[in-house]
Every structure is written in C-alpha cells, then in structure tokens.
Amino acid sequence: MKIPSWAAQVLKQMVSDVSHHNLLTLGIASIQGVAVASFEKEDADRLLFFWRQRKECHIFECFLPLPALSSPAREQRSRTSKTELDGSNACNLIWFFFEHIPNSINPMPTNFALFFLGILNVPLATALSFDFPSFDQSSLSKITLQDHASWSSSNNGCFQLTRSERDGNMQSSQGRAVYADPLLLWNNSDYLTDFSTHFAFIINPNGQRQPGDGMAFFLSPFPSNSSSYPNSGGCGLGLFSAMVCQSSTDSISSQPVPIVAVEFDTYPNPALDDPSTPHVGIDVGSARSVEYKTWDADGGDDKWQGDAWVSYDSGTHNLSVVLALRSNGSRTTNYSLSYIVDLREVLISSEVSNGTVYLLHLICSTRQVAVGFSASTGINNETHTLLSWNLSSTLVKHPPVRRRKSKTGLIVGMVTGVGTLLLLLLLGFVFLWSRKKRANIIRDQHQLLDDGLEIQGRPNGFSYEELAAASRNFSEDVKLGEGGFGSVYKGRLERLNVDVAIKRFAKESSKQGKKEYFSELNVISRLGHRNLVKLVGWCQEQQELLLVYEFLPNGSLDSWLYSAQNHLRWPERYKIALDLASAMLYLQHEWEQCVLHRDVKPSNIMLDSAFNAKLGDFGLARLIDHDLSWKTTVNAGTLGYMAPEYLDSGKASKESDVYSFGVVALEIACARRPSTGKLVERAWEFYAKGRVVEAADEKLNGEFDEQQMEQVLVVGLWCAHPDFNLRPSMKQAINVLNGQTALPNLPPC
Template identity: 35%
Template sequence: MVGASNDDGFAYSGFRSTEVPCGGTAGITLDGLLELNHGTQQSKGHAFYQNALKFRDSATGIVHSFSTTFVFAILTQDPYLRGPGFAFFIAPSTNLYEALPSQYLGLFNFTNNGNPSTQVLAVELDTSQSMEFGDIDGNHVGIDFNSLNSINSAPAAYYANENGGIKNLSLSSGEPMQVWVEYNGTDMKLDVTISPGKKPKPNRPLLSSVVNLSSVMLEYMYMGFSSSTGSIPTYQNYILGWSFQMNGNAQDIDFSRLPVIPRRGPKKKSKVLIVVLPTIMLVFILVTVPSVILFVRRKIKFKEILEDWEREYGPQRFSYKDLFMATKGFRDRELLGIGGFGRVYKGVLPSSKVEVAVKRVSHESRQGMREFVAEIISIGRLRHRNLVRLLGYCRGKGELLLVYDFMPNGSLDKLLFDQPISVLTWDQRFRIIKGVASGLYYLHEEWEQLVIHRDVKASNVLLDHEFNGRLGDFGLSRLYDHGTDPQTTRMAGTLGYMAPELSRTGKATTSTDVFSFGAFILEVACGRRPIDPRVSAEELVLVDWVSECWRRGIILETSDPNLGNGYVVEEMELVLKLGLLCSHPVSSTRPSMRQVLQFLDGDVSPPDMSTNSFRASFLEMGHNEGLDAALAMSYPSLDKSGGYLSSIGESILFGGR
C-alpha cells in the first residue's frame, strides 16, 4: 500500500495507486513519481489532493493548525541553464488556467499577482532569480501570500542538528530533499524547514513568520503543487512522497518505500586521451565542423515561408532573424501580455532602434492562422491616428509574427483596474473616448471597405506616450464592401460587450460595434467592468445599473469614485447617457458612429432620452435578455436566477475577465 488518507490527513509513499488529480504537464509516471513537468517549453503543471480540506472553523473564523511534509527532487540536464522551480500551495480553487508559466510558477499572472482576492498561500522552491519579484538569488525558499513577492525568503539551506551550523543546499542537485510546512493556529506562526533526504528534521526551521492566515484561508481550501517551464525547459520537478495532517504532526515519510529518481543523463564513460589523431584533424573537428553546423542551423532557424496571398504585402515583411534579435529571443522579461491567440513582446529593431510590439501567433493553431491572415488583411493598409498601426509581419518556420507600433502606456484596462500608481484624469478619459469613436467611424465609413471590429473593449485600447487611445487587436474583425450585407454568423466577442441580437442571429454589424462602444465608454466613465461579480446582483451588469440610476435621476452617482469631483458635469452626463443610447437593446435605436462623434464634439445635441417613448423602448426588452442568452452559451449548466455569479467569480479568481 503506497498511501493512506482520511478526512484530516493522508500519507503517500509514491503515487502509483493514489488519486491525485493532475493538470497541464503534470502526471504520474509508471514508477509512481509525481512528475510536475516533462520539459515542454512555456508550460505549467498542477497536481492537487483530491478533496478540499476544512482549514478554518466556520463558527469562530480561526484557522486550524496543520502540518505537511514532502520529498522532492529537481533534475537538470545543464546546471548552467536556470529555470523556474516549483511551489507547494493552498488555494480556494483548482482553476488555474489563467496562470502563466515561467517565472509565474503556474500560480499567478501579471494581472492578479499581488491581488489579495486570489487568497493563495504558497511556499516556493525557486531555482531562478526573477528581479521583478525581488528574488534574493536563483536558489531560494520563500513564503508567498497572494504574490510571488515573498514575505520571507532565504537561500536554500538547513541547520545541522549536531553543531547548529547552517549548511547550504542546491535545490537542483538532483538529490532527494524533504520539506516541512507547519502552521500553529494558536501562535499564528508558519515554519518552513528543509533538509537533505533521509536526514532527520532539523531542530530549527529555515523560515519562520508570524502570520494571520485568516485573511487568506477560506473554510475549505485545496492544496497541491505547481510547476512551470520557461523558454528553455531544462528542469524536471518530481514529488516522491507527501503526507499531511490537520491539527497534528504529518506522518513521517518512509524513504525505503519511495520510488526511484530517474538516472540523470548517460552513464559516465572513462576519460581516455586520444593521442593518435593528427593535430590538423583535431582542429578540423573542433573548429570547422561546429562552424558548419552552426551555419546550417541558423539558416534553418531563420528560414522563411512565402505564400501567394502574402506577395502583395512584401514591402511590409520583416525577417525572422531581426525580430528574434529585437525581442532578445522572445525572452520572458520582454513579454508585454497574452491575447486570445498570441503572446506580445516588446522589441527594439536592430537596424533602426525603433521600439515595436511583436505578436507571436501559434503556427500549429488553425484558429491562429485565420486570425493572422485576418489581421494582416484588415489593418495592413489602415492608417488612422486612433488605430494601432501594423508595421509589418513575418512568417518563419513554425512562427507567425505581427509587428506594431509600441504603445508605452500599455492597455487602457490596466490603468483603469490594475491598481495603477496614478489615476487617469477625466480629460484623458474623455479624449480616449473621442479617439476610439473616431477610429471606429473611420472603420465603418471612411475607409475603402467596411470594417467591423467585433471586439471593442478597454483591453483592446492601447495608449501612446501622450495617453491617446488607439484601437487594436483586429483578430476578430471582418471586411465587407460598402452597401453589402455582412454574412458572418459565427458568434464572437467578449461577454458584457456583445449586443443582445448577437445571441439570436450571430450576425455582426456596425450596430453591434456601437453596442460594444457603449459598454466601453460606460466602463471608462464608471471605472467598472461591464460584468462585475464582486458587486451586488443589482449592480452586476453595468449597463443595467447605469440605466436604473438614470431612471432614478442619480446617473452622476455611477461615475468612477476615483475621479471624485474632478470631471466636467456636462461631459460626464453626455458620456453616461451616450453609453446607454449606444448600448440600447433595440439595435435600430442606436446611433451611427458618425452621430456619436457629432454628439461628442458638441456639433449635434443627442436625442431627448427623457421622453416616455424612449423610456418605454428601453424598458420593453432589458439587457438581461442578451446577457442570459450569452451566458447560456458560455455556461450551459447555469440557470438565469443568479447561479452564474459563483461561476464567473471563480473564473476571474486568478485574473480572468
């Protein structure tokens, strides 16, 4: 029997016959090892204890004492190449699909790292140094609360019991090591101890912190292990045994029953000096052959593919070599963000020293290829001051790349919602709203073809160095000749920005873009997402909440509290009412983008929304009709009575929208 468990604890000596749910690259080997990653680049792996455990008393709110210990080994093929390690963690959910690999250890992403709402306790065993998280070195143990910026950390080491001296450990040595994580609920003290395998537990912990876990722990929590890889996967992380006990000491792990760690690399060969080779042959092998191999590999690596549809865009084509150098080999540190079908990196073109943003699309993804072609065709020739300019593209072997102007102030949603250092002023927000409106008007009426964007939202609006709004991400856009009827029937977009009629017809039109724009400007003015599960049911849907406040005559109370009184009342009222008008449930009532610009510029007064007929049309079909239909497609197991709240809340727990 390799393992035993009960409601308060368990003990596993290997994992061959255990039920440990795994996700991503994690899995159980034939030898009974819990393998957290198997060498795939930019990947993550998770393994959980199968049940949620009761960590907190529901009556008193006190967090129970607990103790856990595990034996691990980190193997590497090249000790000179650093890679992220792994973490033991406790979290309220097993849903970690929004978490990022590499330095984020598969636990957080750049949006929710540091957000208290994640409610994650972790002990990291990190084998690389991430300066952005304040890591002390590339071989350390740390205690993390809702962030990879550890509250306490130390270089990997242990206190020898015989003389009390501290001895260093190399986490990636490939040798088994044991970790103890113990929390005393009475003293509110968390201890982390580490030692080489088979050695007794040191009398003194490596890390000891007085912490109140009541701010992190819910009544029931899940625990497990998380691991990730970077661009060069060199490490394999294994868990050999694991035990846990609530309100007691975890059971000792029997090393004699643990599975065997895989052998590292080939067997060592005897070193024999070869003295019969002539000097000229040695020089040829050591110099000429590697040079030829390097040359051939570079030619293959930077080989590019050209297809017939691409030939007319030849002048805008970049070489893969230049983009590889510009992004420093697509290094994780240059990563700006992750979109629906690609990662975006910051780069500096080697020849001109111009800063650019490079979107890297998966070549194997059919969806990615469609979006790649759509974005080239749709914005390759678009030129407008409020659209993100596509500078060019590249197709290399296994790579699809799009090159844009670099926007130094990032996406608008980060400055609205991600705890920015400074708050956008009303003047900046009003200018951004007008800029996006101008860009949409250009797409709908001014360019030679009609362009329907289909995904207007704050995260797709980027800000240049003067905080001007530029609409980007044309991966879902469609082009039509002016005067023709759009034939797209595949429903696409983002929940909260999609017009009600999309759930019935699936047909995107300029009017559905206007609806998205209406939700977007309410988002900017109110500082609230279109759907926000963290608020009451009455305020869940932003458009409905603003319309209710409008009917009650208190529409200004929906303005972003971060603005205080720092806005022009007339402009704020105009934007809020225009947001309701654009997001009207009846598509024929919505204005065109030409009219929207006229309203914003003050050239034309908006229609009188106080009339009984307008109010009746607004009340005749509520926004919830379209929302319920969209939710039913995304969450078919949920009802319309509010059951979707917990599901959406769970989906954004780790940074989802």
C-alpha cells in the first residue's frame, strides 16, 4: 500500500500556510536519536513521503532535499537526509512537526486525519533486547560514548567510563555509555514494559584509601546527553547536579530530575545522607538514594569486581537489584534490594501544549527512555570499567488505568470523531485483506472455538508449512527435548526474524493429550508476565497440534542443576528463586483469576541468555476463582513435587502449588532431586539442628551469601510443610525471600 499523493499534498499545503515565518523546524526521529534540521520554507514543497514493502514490513522513509547552500544547516541536514522510521518514531515525527507549528496556525483536523491515515499502519515499536559479552570496536555503532568515556582493548574489550591513569589527570572526570536505541517504556497505555539487565564492571581505587565517586546504571528521557545535566561530576555521578553535595538542605535536590538509577557509590557525601562505606543504592529523581545496601571495603589496593542484575516488573512497579561483589583476595558477597516506583511518573516529564499535540498524545501513546551507564570522579578518583552488558525487555498487557476525564469537550469530540473514522476505515481494510490472505487461520480459529477454546486474538496462527520449514521439517538435528505429549524443536521464523521453540504434539496423542493442548493454549494465551514463557503462536492443521514459544537459549533449570558440564553460581540461583516466586505470585494473586499450574518443577523452568527464569508448560494448568480449589479424578503432576493432600484427595489448590514451589526452592539451594536425594527430609534435619545452611549444595564450595541461602532454604521448608494450613501465601514467601520480612520460626513437621 502506497501513501496517496493527496496525503503528501496535505502536508505540503500545511507547510506553505506558514507564510509569515521564514523557517520551519521539522523533527526527524530516528532509531539513533532525535536530530533537528532546519530548511527554507520554499524547500518544504520538495518533501516526499512514500512506502516501501520489505517482506511484509512497511518502512516509512522521509527524504530531505539538499539545496546548494553552504552553511552549518546544510551539514546537519546531510547527516540526516534519509531516515527509516518504525511506527512509534513515525508518531514522534508528526508530534514534533505539530508541536513546532506556531500556536496561531491551526491546521484543519480533517487534513490532519487524512495525513495521519497515510502512515497509520506502520508497525509499532518493539521491545528492546541485546547482548554484549564483551565490547569490540563494532559495538561503538550501538553504544554512544560521551564526555571522557572511551573504548579499551583490555579485558577482551571494555569501556572506560572516566579517564584512566594513561590519560593523566583522573580528577573531575565524567563519562557515559548509552545504548543508541531507546527502550519502549509503554505503548498504547495498557502495554507496559518489563525488563531485566545484567552487567559486569570493575571499580579500581588505584591505591587510594578514599576513592570516589562511583558509577551508575540509569534510565532517562530519550535521547540522553550529558550536556543536559551540567555540573554533574563528583557526587552527581554524571547524572545529577553536584551542587547538592555542597548543601545540607533539600532546596536543590527537591527539584526532581527525570532519572532513575542504580548507583555504586564509593564516596560518602553527608549532604546526601550517604553511609560511611561504599554502597549500592536506588536513586529516584535525586542523587539521594531511596534504598541502599553497604558493602565492606577498605579501599587501597583492592578493586571491586561486580556482577549486577537489575529487573523491573511493570505490573507491581517493583525495581529489584541483585549485586554479586568480589574484592581482591576475598570471596563473592551478594546484596539485594528493591523499591516500588512507577517509572512512567518519574521518567516522563514533558507536558502537551495544545489540542493538536494532545490528540497526538492519545493516538501515538508511546514513551521511550534511554538506558546506559554513567560515572564520575571529583578530587578523589578511581577508574570505572564496564566489561559486559545484556538487556531483555517484554511488552506486557496490563488492565487499563482509569484516566481522568478531559475538561475540554472539543478534545473529546476530536478524539471520538477521528478515532471512529480511523476505526471504520481500518476495519474495512482488515476485513477485505483478511478474507483472501488468512482464510486458513480464520478456519482454524473457528475450529478451536468449537472445541471450547477462547483465543482472544492474542497469539498468532501459523500454517503447518511455515512451522515445518522453520524446523527443517522437524529434523532430529534441531530437537530440543521429548516427553509424553510429543517433542520440542528449535525453529527459525524468517518473516518475524526470531528463533522459536515449537512444541509438536504427537499425532497419535490420546484424548488427554489433545485436552492438554487446548488447556495450555487457553491458559497461556491469556497471561503476560516477564517470568512466564511467552507464547508466540499456534497451529491446528492437517491433524497436527503445535504450539510456538519464545526460544530460551539456556534451556531448563534441571539441565544446570544436575549437569557435570554446567555450573550455576549462587547469584544466578538466588535470582532464579526470586523470578519463580514472582511468576507464582502473578498466577495466584495478581491475575484476574487464579491459575493452578499443577506441575511446577525444574524441567518446566526455562532460562534465557541472562539466566532470567521463566515458568512454562501449562498443559495441566486450570483457571479457578481465587477462593476455590480444583477437584480432579486423576492426579496430575510429578511425584516429589505433589503436595500430600493433593495425592490423598485429588484436590489441587493454591497451597498445593505453593508446596511445589517450596520443593523447587530447596532443589535450587541443595541441587538434590526430591525423589532420590531425600531433599525435603534432609533439609528438615539440618533445620532441626539449627544448621540449615549446611544443607546447601556442596558444589558451591561455600561461595554464597549465607543470609540469602538461609532465606531460600527456610522459605522452601515453609512452603513444603506437610500441613497445608501452615504454608505461607506467595506474598508472604516472596517478602521473606527479598529480606523484607524476618524469617519465620517453623513448627516441626
């Protein structure tokens, strides 16, 4: 579909109407950032907009002509003469255009609607994911370095965020490393982003007994530039005004800055209520940490080597941090902290200025933020080295937030009228197009509905031919695993440019196997959480039943706990326990219905490239009201993970799933199978002797945080208590795991 010529004429006419202004400013939002080019009014008539189709993906392109001028404006325009935009950035382009038209000029809403129709079906911006195990010079194309930050070939390729010893004076240095693409924070109001990131770093005091000042991982409005925050060196960590360190009052810091950061602060600043030792802290709009944990450090010759995991749950607004820190000659110590914060309220500071821009705010409701690292030194100094970085994000649909009613009837009328027009035209187009192109999928959907399944339009329908091609005709070479239901294969969907795991149910599946297929599709298609395996699509064709899931490269948890080749360190294990608890909390308390999984075990817990845990395999899952249980005539699940009362009565409940979680928590800490290793009994024996930490996996060689280990073991025993009346809720369990609630005194079993 090409943009109509009349739509381009509308824009050109709107440009020519600005007759009493010499210059028109047009914002060009690109994936690298926002660049601004100015050009003469008569040049505006030469703007061309058109479509190009690439493998079913529409690309919106904007060309700026280059007149024969010799000026800085021309040089700036030459760098941005051709920009490819996704749907979100196309909205930014229109937004910027209207915001810079003088308020005295009010284009007709009809003309605006016609122009917007020309670009409406540009695909929306997608979630952001990347992985840098180290940094070679090619990574500079995706990571922008600012101020004194530089690339170094040491440590297999790394970034020095501040000046190093070879640069001479290391004092009063600051620098940033910012990912070039934005992170989508939310989209269309009820789609919010969960993200998790892991990075490794070194802070080296270079022999100073009192080093300074520290580094931080941060999120800020996109694009992010250190010039937006002058005088931010020293205690400001390159993010906040350093003037706060010179005042004992809140007069300066009371003005919130649209920044959220996780700081690794090495210099105590009394004006910021800093502790006397280095600490990891969460900063929200200010350099004063809202939560922090101190670490033991003497400075001097020690350098601090850290691994940090930062994750955000957009449903609960929980920002959590896990830090594994090692100093020279000492073992790794782990720290964890969390804080409840709605990132949208902190990071989005701009306000709409007129009715037209407000309309764009409603239609193009997407918000993007920058992610990166910042560091600084003052009179005291140190070096800050970034060794690796990965990040993954997922758009999750949440119940829409109730908004305040608009006070302006005109805006409501414009939104209603234009929205109705757009909806009618789009529905007509979709109807005509889908009749020809997607007849088979529609027929499959009707068949699924006949079988009692509510699809709700969330996952995609795939043809059998496409899935067969993606998996090399289900070759044994790409088989990931096999079970009673059938087999799982790795596949590559070329049109989506994504790797997937294809779960193929055996053709000879029994009635129970078909029931599990429909049950799994019915349940997982409704859910959305960063710690649940994401369903990409399904297929019911040629007597084949297939489910398509996101591919998670690190496989299942049991392959790491019991493999001679793989070794899972304690920080990853602790985070996996937290991730699983978060998924269970969502299933039991945070979704509109209670989801009974009935088969929580390590082989159903998958790990992505950053060892984020995701619960999968919902073939036995059931949806119930929150205050009910599920009665079955045949026990379903795996021995060793099934609660005693479930085995006796066949009645599944929240408490029986909590029992399964408790067994898995003990398995994470002890690396013993419940069926053969007397996992639960052995842990109770150590607990009764007051030495529960001694139940830990011997392969860890004592390299773990004892407090965290005790939390996981005690929560595991609490959840796996044989009396279901004495088990905690998942809310209680996760509070103890996070260290927010004291350990319970467990009654003997």
